[in-house]
């Protein structure tokens with residue numbers, strides 16, 4: 001698909017300078033908080049991708065206003081808002097956060113303030129003018145739990161907190177003539193990840209379960225796991241995306257970091273993560289220690305594309321997170337005689 005290839009070239013050039021980082025900690029200094037120009041890439045119809053503000057931002061625009069998926073790093077908000085205004089002067093209605101990380105939620109404070117939520121029914125009468133002040137921030141419940149409990153150097157200002165959380169497997173919205181499905185992934189990058197699927201446009205925004213520039217960040221302290229990443233990639237592959245003719249185009253995918261993708265790109269990533277999981281799992285079954293697994297280099301053939309020896313998410317950290325996820329799972333399986341890795345029934 002020539003258009004897609006052309007788009008990829010544009011995106012590749014734009015993201016090379018901007019998307020080399022990953023995001024681990026709320027409030028942490030981060031090389032991918034965004035440090036250059038924010039660029040707007042038309043994806044399809046009413047959907048745009050904003051690149052260069054930290055994590056990728058997905059924007060849906062129309063007569064009802066603007067919906068954003070993630071808000072980039074805090075210091076990039078002015079540029080993000082300026083980029084949005086090159087496309088639409090409509091109010092920003094909704095922000096959906098795919099995870100808690102600072103390069104996905106850092107712009108929440110400034111960007112929600114610039115927005116204006118939709119208040120229906122008697123909301124205005126009941127709680128007054130404040131009901132329409134600022135865009136609504138939607139996320140899975142655990143993001144609000146962690147933000148509201150945060151303190152010290154990692155404190156999340158109250159203006160960044162989600163205002164509309166969900167706890168079921170899925171939350172649906174209808175805006176700009178389009179059904180938007182917000183799908184929870186329970187234990188992937190964290191326990192609070194959301195995929196955002198724009199049904200009419202056939203575009204999905206994945207957050208940090210998918211990246212073209214690094215191994216998936218498994219934040220085990222916040223409930224992430226290797227199996228949860230694979231489960232999320234399988235949902236994207238088998239339940240959300242459909243490839244176009246000759247396996248090009250079809251559903252377009254905005255990853256958490258990196259360039260615009262289609263299903264063929266997703267397949268490559270899903271296979272890579274699954275193969276590495278299988279290799280490490282075999283080593284765990286053989287009783288190898290973490291040091292022995294690292295020495296065996298189970299990722300070496302993928303390292304030229306996804307590996308990192310410095311920065312916030314190194315290959316060593318990835319292997320350690322995979323090992324620890326699987327070692328703990330193995331212990332639990334043995335003690336409970338529970339079924340093993342691939343038998344979880346979804347939703």
Ligand SMILES: [Zn+2]
Pocket residue numbers: 022023055101103104208256257
């Ligand atoms: Zn990220």
